[in-house]
Amino acid sequence: MDGHIFDPEGRYARHLILPEIGPAGQARLNAASVLVIGAGGLGSPVLLYLAAAGIGRLTLADDDVVSLSNLQRQVLHGTARLGQGKTVSARARLADLNPEVRIETHAIRFGVETAVLVAGFDLVIDCTDNLAARHLLNRACVAAGVPLLSGAIAQWEGQIGLYAPGLGGPCYACTFPEPENPPPAQSKGVVGALPGVVGARMALEAIKHLTGAGQSLLGRLWMIDTLWNEERLLRTHRRADCPVCRGKGAAC
Amino acid sequence: MLDIVYFAWVRERIGHPREQVETGAATVADLVAELRARDPRYAAAFADPAVLRVALDQDLADFTAPLAGVREVAFFPPMTGG
Numbered sequence: 001m002d003g004h005i006f007d008p009e010g011r012y013a014r015h016l017i018l019p020e021i022g023p024a025g026q027a028r029l030n031a032a033s034v035l036v037i038g039a040g041g042l043g044s045p046v047l048l049y050l051a052a053a054g055i056g057r058l059t060l061a062d063d064d065v066v067s068l069s070n071l072q073r074q075v076l077h078g079t080a081r082l083g084q085g086k087t088v089s090a091r092a093r094l095a096d097l098n099p100e101v102r103i104e105t106h107a108i109r110f111g112v113e114t115a116v117l118v119a120g121f122d123l124v125i126d127c128t129d130n131l132a133a134r135h136l137l138n139r140a141c142v143a144a145g146v147p148l149l150s151g152a153i154a155q156w157e158g159q160i161g162l163y164a165p166g167l168g169g170p171c172y173a174c175t176f177p178e179p180e181n182p183p184p185a186q187s188k189g190v191v192g193a194l195p196g197v198v199g200a201r202m203a204l205e206a207i208k209h210l211t212g213a214g215q216s217l218l219g220r221l222w223m224i225d226t227l228w229n230e231e232r233l234l235r236t237h238r239r240a241d242c243p244v245c246r247g248k249g250a251a252c
Numbered sequence: 253m254l255d256i257v258y259f260a261w262v263r264e265r266i267g268h269p270r271e272q273v274e275t276g277a278a279t280v281a282d283l284v285a286e287l288r289a290r291d292p293r294y295a296a297a298f299a300d301p302a303v304l305r306v307a308l309d310q311d312l313a314d315f316t317a318p319l320a321g322v323r324e325v326a327f328f329p330p331m332t333g334g
Contacts, residue, residue, distance in 0.1 A: 042334045129334035152331035154260045159331045175312065176305065176330040183303035184261060186332050195334075221312065223328060225259055228269035232257070232326060235311045 011100070012054055025211035026054065030100075032210045033057040035118060037110045037137060038127030039086040040064065041195030042151050042202060044076035046125055049203035051094040051101050055210075058094065061106040061117065062086045073192040115140035123206055126150035126172075127199070131183065138163060138172035142245045147209065148172060149217075151202040154186050156227035158198035161236065162209060162217040169218040170238045171245040178243075194226060254283075254319070258297070259328035262304065265297035280306050281315045283325065297327075304329055 007013065015021045015029075034055050036043055039062040050058055064086050066077045081089035087105035094103050108114050110133055118124050118140045126137050126148060134150060141148040147164035150172055163172045201222070209216050221234040240247035257270045277283035284301055287294045298304070306313055307326040319325070 038334045040334055127334045129332065131330060131332045134330070134332065151334075153333045154331040155264075157260050157331060159328075179300075179303045181300060181302070183300075183329055183332075186261060187264075188333070190333060223259060223326075225263070225269060228263075230257060230259075230269055232307070232310055234307045234326070237312060 011098070015053070020213035021207075021211050025213060028211050029207065030054050030056050032122045033120070034059070034123045034125060034206065034210075035121045036060045036125045036127060037133070038062055038129065039074075039076060039090045040070065040127065040129060041073045041153060041190065042127035042199040043090075044074045045196055045199030046127055046151075046203045046206070047076055047090060047094060048097065049200060050206060051098045051103070053203070053207055054098060054100060057102045057104065059104040059106070059117075059121070060087060060090055061108055061110055061114070062090070063107055063109040073190060073195050075196070110137060112136065115143075118146050119144045121146050123209060124148050125202060125206060126152075127202075134176075135173060135178050139244055142171050149202060149206055149209065151198050153190060153194050153198050155189050156191055156194060157223070157225045158194060158201075159221060159223050160198065160202055160205060160217060161221045162205060164218060165238065165245040165248055167218055168238075170236050171242060173244040174239040174242045174247070175221060175236045177239075191226070197224070197226060254322065255324040257324060257326040259326065260331055261329060262297045262327050266293050275319075277319055279315070279319060280308070280313065280317050280325065283319060284315065 012026050015026045032055050039060050066081045066089050077089045085107050087107045091103050091105050124141050124146050145166045149162050151160040165171050205217050208214050221236050224231045238247040253272045258266050263269050277286050284298050288298045308322045309324055
């Protein structure tokens with residue numbers, strides 16, 4: 001392993017010479033376990049970059065199959081995989097990208113009965129495509145004490161936050177309380193490169209969180225409107241009246 | 253003058269990403285009431301403020317928050333696509 005670490009042409013050479021990651025940070029990535037829910041638009045760059053980064057155990061859950069209209073943005077999959085399960089397609093591509101990563105797949109739709117899946121992971125990443133699943137995943141992560149990196153897209157825009165009451169930050173429901181009435185349906189139109197922008201940033205934030213590099217998105221919400229070049233980094237707060245985490249968590 | 257920024261379907265309904273307004277609104281809720289009265293596009297965007305969030309100078313706030321001293325108000329919904 002030592003010889004591998006100092007090989008300037010080794011797989012992780014560009015991480016090893018980066019001061020904020022280095023051998024210690026790369027060792028943390030190699031030892032980390034990450035669960036990614038959704039292997040679609042956001043899940044594609046998240047899974048590709050985390051596999052490439054050498055995450056030790058990379059687990060993904062998705063019950064969908066690869067369809068032609070996915071391929072405009074879901075670059076993890078390919079034309080030869082049309083009709084196959086996304087977990088099957090993802091496993092093949094990720095194993096080719098980095099055979100050192102232990103890849104686990106669950107061809108399931110994340111639901112109440114599968115919420116126990118989050119326990120024991122170092123980080124859960126929300127790449128789902130609906131608000132109900134996002135709130136369900138948040139409840140499961142708060143209950144299990146697992147940090148949740150949640151990203152979402154809409155047409156030309158995206159949002160990312162890191163939610164971890166156990167680390168002193170808010171949970172997803174502190175920032176976006178679950179509405180009594182369902183919000184208006186969001187258009188399914190999305191520019192193909194958008195999940196690349198937002199998903200790659202999610203992978204990057206996962207790497208920062210797992211290695212401790214720089215400042216994480218805990219207590220922050222990053223928003224980008226790529227159509228009109230607006231970008232904001234908002235401060236978010238724990239809510240004592242949050243029905244999910246009740247504003248609990250160790251002081252930061 | 254107050255800068256207002258709109259994201260996602262709020263922007264889509266209103267028709268532009270940002271604007272400057274002259275307002276005497278004391279709180280975010282007062283500002284929303286002012287905007288809703290403008291025309292049907294704003295009324296549609298703010299039909300159910302409970303599904304929206306607001307940030308004042310990049311700090312997440314409640315709709316009851318005062319606007320005194322605030323330079324920018326951002327309205328946005330949770331985005332849901334993946």
